[in-house]
Amino acid sequence: MASGELQFIQQLRNRAGRPKGAVRLGIGDDCAVLRPPSGHDVLVTTDFSLEGRHFRRDWHPAASAGHRCLARGLSDLAAMGAQPMAAFLSLALPTGFTRRAANRTWLDGFLGGLLHLAKQTKTPLAGGDTSTAPGDAILADIVLLGSVPEGTELRRSKARPGDGLYVTGHLGGASAELAALAKSPRSLRKASPADDHPHLYPQPQLRVGQRLRSLASAAIDISDGLSTDLTHLCEESRVGAIVEADSLPLHQLLTNKKDALQHALHGGEDYQLLFTASATSKVPRSIGGIPITHIGQIVRGKDITLRSNGKTERLEPAGWEHSL
Missing domain, CATH: 3.30.1330.10 (PurM-like, N-terminal domain)
Incomplete structure (x- = not known):
């Protein structure tokens, strides 16, 4: 130095x-x-x-x-x-x-x-x-x-068919804020962590994660994008999943409906938690003021699909990829 x-x-x-x-x-x-x-x-x-x-x-x-x-x-x-x-x-x-x-x-x-x-x-x-x-x-x-x-850590590998699929908070905000930053790099120089800035000042969901030790069967944080991190979880658990597009909790920064789904599915850096829980688990609507949203289901097989407007299509991992 x-x-x-x-x-x-x-x-x-x-x-x-x-x-x-x-x-x-x-x-x-x-x-x-x-x-x-x-x-x-x-x-x-x-x-x-x-x-x-x-x-x-x-x-x-x-x-x-x-x-x-x-x-x-x-x-x-x-x-x-x-x-x-x-x-x-x-x-x-x-x-x-x-x-x-x-x-x-x-x-x-x-x-x-x-x-x-x-x-x-x-x-x-x-x-x-x-x-x-x-x-x-x-x-x-x-x-x-x-x-x-001892022995209570959450892992990616314990999701089972029939489990519900959930996310904390809202999705796509970090990606949307980054896009706004790219258009006007000086526009957020005075941004404060006291305000809602999901890209500049993401809030790790530590308290929620600790609470989930007694609720969730598997978990991962959404750092690379929902589509990519869900793929990681499903691969480790050897399961598939169905995601309901209309159930995704979109961040308030997603004002352009045309791009909203892309940001929510593939944007990354939301640092929210994606987790699964058995059908018998009583998952609350919020934990410590952080909303919890049911967005789909874990299924048998390896396919990950997105259901929207009555149509089902394969959901490919299209988030962040770490190049080597």
């Missing part, structure tokens, strides 16, 4: 605060020391946030980039019903990045957005790493640890 690494780490340590919860020893030593709750399993997830692919400095407010970096991993924990234990952030910045005042301001905003969400979700920042990026783009990696009571 650029000069001032030790000063940066000390500043970050001060902003992160003293270790809390499962973190016995945080930033400052070669390793963090964690103590998971007795009788719990530990879950680990990691996510890259790459400038130019997951965020753009000329589009996204710095706080949004930091918020989204942490939200991606928190949503993975939510999908498995976990309680966050600790986060580890690794940053690679271009050579000489912090020598410019504007870049230092951006970095401060990035960390502010990440730490604000960390505080909201009671996720201690317990460590990480810094380095110099090989090019001109910022690279950020978030590692998250969570815990669940």
Whole structure:
């Protein structure tokens, strides 16, 4: 990393605060020391946030980039019903990045957005790493640890024929907001996480996921798009599904009816939860103020279909694909 690494780490340590919860020893030593709750399993997830692919400095407010970096991993924990234990952030910045005042301001905003969400979700920042990026783009990696009571984690692989198919919240909003951002990159510079900005400030459904441990048979978060993530769930469970198009809970940003279904099915980054539950489960209409919508059924076989206006067609995975 650029000069001032030790000063940066000390500043970050001060902003992160003293270790809390499962973190016995945080930033400052070669390793963090964690103590998971007795009788719990530990879950680990990691996510890259790459400038130019997951965020753009000329589009996204710095706080949004930091918020989204942490939200991606928190949503993975939510999908498995976990309680966050600790986060580890690794940053690679271009050579000489912090020598410019504007870049230092951006970095401060990035960390502010990440730490604000960390505080909201009671996720201690317990460590990480810094380095110099090989090019001109910022690279950020978030590692998250969570815990669940032993053997109670939600998985993608336990959906069964006859289960109902459900989603939390509303769909397509993140995709619609990203499209609006692409048309007018400066239009959302003053957006706040206190408002409904599903792309800039997605809200991981941690509390809902924890509640679903006693309700759901299988679950996944909608990061790559409903069509793609449903395919992942069905492949792991070796089942098929029928999705009712008219039942999809569309986000209020989807004002263009012609494109609404495309955004809801394939847009991605909603970071809502897609889950299944047996026919005998009493799934509530909302959990903690987050609406729950029944959108279809799990069926035998491998086919995933979309039913709309009395017609049925194959639903192909057309969301985000991670190229290698």
